[in-house]
Amino acid sequence: MQNAIAVGNRLYLRPLTRADAAALVPWVNDPEVTRTLAVGSRVMDVRAEEVFIEKTNASAHAALFGIVVRGTDQLIGSTGLEQIDFRNQSASLSILIGEKSVWGKGYGTEATALVVQYAFGELHLNRVQLHVYEYNLRAMRVYEKVGFRREGALRQEHVHDGRFWDTVVMAILREEWESVNA
Template structure:
C-alpha cells in the first residue's frame, strides 16, 4: 500500500530483512535517536527485528517506510501505534533516519500523509504523540499541523547533563489542517 505526496511516499513497512536492516542502522545512530528514543541503548538486530514485527504484525499498529519518490530511497519511518478502534484514537511516531533529509520538509509531508490516513481512512477522532521538550524543531512542526500541548511529564528524561520534560500533544480530527 502506497500513499504519495509531492516528494515522498509511504509504503507499508515489512518485517523482511531490507526494512529491518535499514531501520536497525537508524535505530543505533545516537544522533538520530537522541530526539525520539528515551534510552539511547544500542539495539541488537534481533531487538530491531522484534520491534518491527510488533508494528507490522499487530492489528493495533500501522507502520510505514518513508521513501523519496524521485529515488525510491527509504529516508525514515512513520507509524500509528496503540490504535484504539473503539475510542477512535492512536499514537503517532516519526523518525527521519537519513540525516541528509532533516529540516527540508520531508517530515512534514510524511506526517501529513499519515494524518490524512488516520483521519480520512481510519476515521480516527484523535491522534496524539510524545515529544521531548528539547526537540523544538519537532514541536514547531506538530504545532503547524494543529497539535496542541495536553500535558507533560516534568523532568522525565536525563539527557546531556540536564533534565527534560516529555510533552504530550494531541490533535482532534476537527482541528486538523489538511
C-alpha cells in the same frame, strides 16, 4: 512507487518489511537520531529489527510505515501509529527520519501530515497524540506546522544531559484536521 498507502507531493508511505531491517539498523543505533526518541538508544541488530517489524505488522493496534522519496524510491525513515485504540478512536504517532542529510527539507512535516491523514481518513480515528521532549524544538515545530496543539507537559519526566526536562504532550483532533484539510 511501491505499495504506497499514502502519497504526498514529494514522499509516500509504504509498509515496512523484513527486507528493510538492514537499512533501519544504522539509524536506530545512531545517538544523534535516537537521543530525542522515547525508545532511547538501545542497540538493535538486524535480527532484532526484523522481529520488531514483524511483531508490529502483526498487531491490530499499530501501523508502521517506511518514509520514501517519490521518484528515487529512497527509504529515509519510518513513521507510524502505536496504541491504536478503536474504542476511543485515538492513537500515538511516532516519526524518525534516519537520513540526517535530508533533515530540514520539509520531509518530516510531509510525512507527519501523511500519517495523520491515514489516521483520520483510513482508520477513522478522532485523535492523534504524541509525546515530545521539550528540547526537541525541531520536532515540535513540525507538529505545530501539521496542526498539533500543545496540551500540557509531564514536568521533569525525563533526564538528559545531567538535568531534568519536561515531556510535552501534543495532539490533533479530527475536527481540527478537517477544518484546514477539507
